[in-house]
Amino acid sequence: MSLRYLTAGETHGPQLTAIIEGMPSNLTIDFEELNFQLHRRQKGYGRGRRMQIEKDTAQIVGGVRHGRTTGAPIALVVENNDWTHWTKIMNVEPMEGTDEEKRRVHRPRPGHADLNGGLKYNLKDLRNVLERSSARETAARVAVGAIARQFLQAFGIKVAGQVIRIGEIEAPPHQLGIDELIERTEASSVRVVDKDTEARMEAYIDQIKAEGDSIGGIVECIIEGVPVGLGTYVQYDRKLDGRIAQAVMSINAFKGVEIGIGFEAGKLRGSQVHDEIEYNEGTGYTRASNRLGGFEGGTTNGMPIVVRGVMKPIPTLYKPLRSVDIDTREAFTAQVERSDACAVPAASVVMEHVVAWEVARAFLEKFGGDSMEEIQANLNHYLEQISQY
C-alpha cells in the first residue's frame, strides 16, 4: 500500500481534518516545525482579513506517540478560529426572511467553483460549494506535506520555494544555493530573494487591490538531494513528473505546470535543451546542467527537481464581474465574499508541500519499509549498488 491521504472540512466549519496512511514508524515529528510550515502558508503580501483571524496549528490525534510515528494512520486536525463567527450561518438553514438567508450565495463568481458545483450537486445555496472549494483546505494539505517534508529531511532531502512572477513583475534570476534561497525568501513578504523586486511587487499588489481587482503569478519549487531512480518510465501512472504535475494542478487556482525549462523547450533545439552526462569519481554520474528539472523518463536523475506552477488571479473581485442570479436567471454582478487580492506567496508554500508529498510517496515506493530504520537500510543498499555501476 502506498502512502495516501484524505482531507475533510469546510472553510467556515469547526476544523479541517486529514488522515495519512502508510507513513513508516519511528519518524520523529517536530511539532514546532510542522506549525512553522502552517504559519508560512498564512503569510504573504496581498492576503485578506481571514489570515488575521486564523493562527493555524495542527493537532495530531492519532498515529504518533512520544513524538514518533507508530506506523498507524496519522490523524490531524487544524481548527478554524473563524468558526465562532460562522456557527449560526453554518448551522441554521437559510429560510426566506431570516438573517441566514442574507448569507445564502446565489450569484456565482466567475472563476470560482460556485456555478459548476451548484449544478453538479444540485445545491441552491452556493455556500455549500464555496465552503469546500475554498483554498482553506490547503492548510490541511500543508500539514500533511509538512510531515512528508520531515520524512524527506531525515534522508537529507531539502525543499525550497520562491515566487517567480506576480502579474507584470518578474523576479530576476539568481544563482543562490538552496540554503541561502530558503533564508532570503523566508525574509520576504512576497517570497522573492531581492528587496527591490519585493517593494515593486508590494506596490503592484496595492494598486491592483485598490482597483478592486486581483492578480496571479508563477511560483517555483526546488527539491534537492533526491536520489536517482524515483518514479519510473515503465507505466504511465508511475511517472513521477506526471504525478507531481497532477499534484501542482490540484492546488486551487493553478492553471499550468512545468518541469525544468518547461514550455521554453518548445522553442529550443535538442542541443540547447538536453543535459550532458558526466562521471566524477566520488559523486558518480551527474549532469552538466539541469534544464530538464531533474527528470528523464518519468524518473529522477539525481539533479534537483525544479517545478513551476502558474496561479490565475483570485476569482472573487471587489469590483465584481457579470454573472447570473440562480434564483431568477437574470443578469447580475457576482457575489462579493471576503477575499485575498493576491495569494501567490502563500500558494508557493502550498506547492512546496504537495510536491514534497509526491516525492515522499515515490521514495517510499522505491525504498519501501515499515520503519525508518528499514527504509534507511534499503536506501544504503541501493546507494552502494549505484556507486558500483
Ligand SMILES: Cc1cc2nc3c(=O)[nH]c(=O)nc-3n(C[C@H](O)[C@H](O)[C@H](O)COP(=O)(O)O)c2cc1C
Ligand atoms: C492560498 C490560496 C488562497 C486563495 N484565496 C482565495 C480568495 O481569497 N478568494 C477567492 O475567490 N479565491 C481564492 N483562491 C482561489 C480559489 O480557491 C480557486 O480559484 C477556486 O477554488 C476554484 O478552483 P480553480 O481556480 O482551481 O478552478 C485561493 C487559492 C489559493 C491557493
Ligand SMILES: C=C(O[C@@H]1CC(C(=O)O)=C[C@@H](OP(=O)(O)O)[C@H]1O)C(=O)O
Ligand atoms: C481561509 C483561507 O483562504 C481563503 C480562501 C478562499 C477561497 O475562496 O479559496 C477565500 C477566502 O476565504 P474567507 O472568505 O473565509 O476569507 C480566503 O481567506 C486560507 O488560506 O486559510
